[in-house]
Amino acid sequence: MYRPPITITPKILKLSENIFKEMGRLEGVKMISPPVVLRRTNKIKTIHASLAIEGNTLAIEHITDLLEGKRVIGPVKDILEVKNALVLYEKLQDFDPLNIDDLLNAHKLLMQGLVDENGHFRTSGVGILKGTEVVHVAPPAKKVPDLMQDLFDFINQDQDISWILKSCIFHFEFEFIHPFVDGNGRMGRLWQQLLLMKEHTVFAFIPVEELIKENQARYYDVLEKSGQAGESTIFVEFILEIILASLIKYGTEIFARPNDPLSRLEYAKQSLSKDWFVRRDYLSIHPDISMPTASRDLIFGVKQNVLISTGQKNQVRYRFVVE
DSSP states (O other): OOOOOOOOOHHHHHHHHHHHHHHHHHHHTTOOOOOHHHHHHHHHHHHHHHHHHTTOOOOHHHHHHHHTTOOOOSOHHHHHHHHHHHHHHHTGGGOOTTOHHHHHHHHHHHTTTTOTTTTSOOSSOOEEEETTEEEEEOOOGGGHHHHHHHHHHHHHHOOSSOHHHHHHHHHHHHHHHOOSSSOHHHHHHHHHHHHHHHHOGGGGSOOHHHHHHHTHHHHHHHHHHHHHHTSSHHHHHHHHHHHHHHHHHHHHHHTSOOOSHHHHHHHHHHHHSSSOBOHHHHHHHOTTSOHHHHHHHHHHHHHTTSEEEESOGGGOEEEEOOO
16 A cells, blocks of 8 residues: 655654644533634635635635625636635535545636636646746656545555544645646645544634645745655644644634624523523523623524524523524
8 A cells, every 4th residue: 555755753743742632622621613703714714825825815805705795806816716715615514535536526616717627637747836946846647646546545544644644644745746737735735624624523613724824935845845855744744833833723712702792692502502591591601791791692692583582571581593
């Protein structure tokens, strides 16, 4: 069985250990599903970061507007890239990261209207430029199908490696092969996210790509150095650092006390979603707010169709609307 070349360094072992510790810490405090607002925000951040790395000029505000169906003025190509990404990320949970056909289908959606070979491996040679200098010549197009099959065999069959580490190795090998005529960076980062989700569903909500974008120069540098070395070690060390930092950042966001009515309602829904409840029950979830604030939250929830209510005055009971 093919196993991509990598040296398991003490740094890789330590970072992997710390990642699992951080995941355990999140589990230990009974990590809840992130509120709708946070899930939506993080999806927008992920799309913005991944496209910005590849030169897309639209801001987060533009992506939010497109998500809401509003008109946006900007380069036609940039707008189409965002629209395609929004469609793709909406279907994220439908893709099996161990299925090569799903990879091709995801690329077809991502690059619809942008390249003629969307959804197909490239049929010509490609190289990666750094300014005017060619820093990587990808394998010949005729070898791509076999190389990609080897890579998928690796992630499907090797049981000795965690999904965390597999995702990092896959990311590098994918970029080294450069299987598509365009969209390789976006697809490599997307597929790493899907593989991370096999380790834990929390990775569906963590915008790892946001920190990659903040460290974009180093990202390209370690890709280049790993390519020159002929193994993924340097790149894997870097990506593990990014994953750990993203988990820590996510932890501070998800466990911060919600500070607006919608966030408080979403937070309370985790505990009160099955039965009717009264204001006192809501206050037990949010002991740091006043009784009038709790009343305003509940009235807001009814007006926003998040809650239904029955009864009058002090006898009012509430229930979350089933989606």
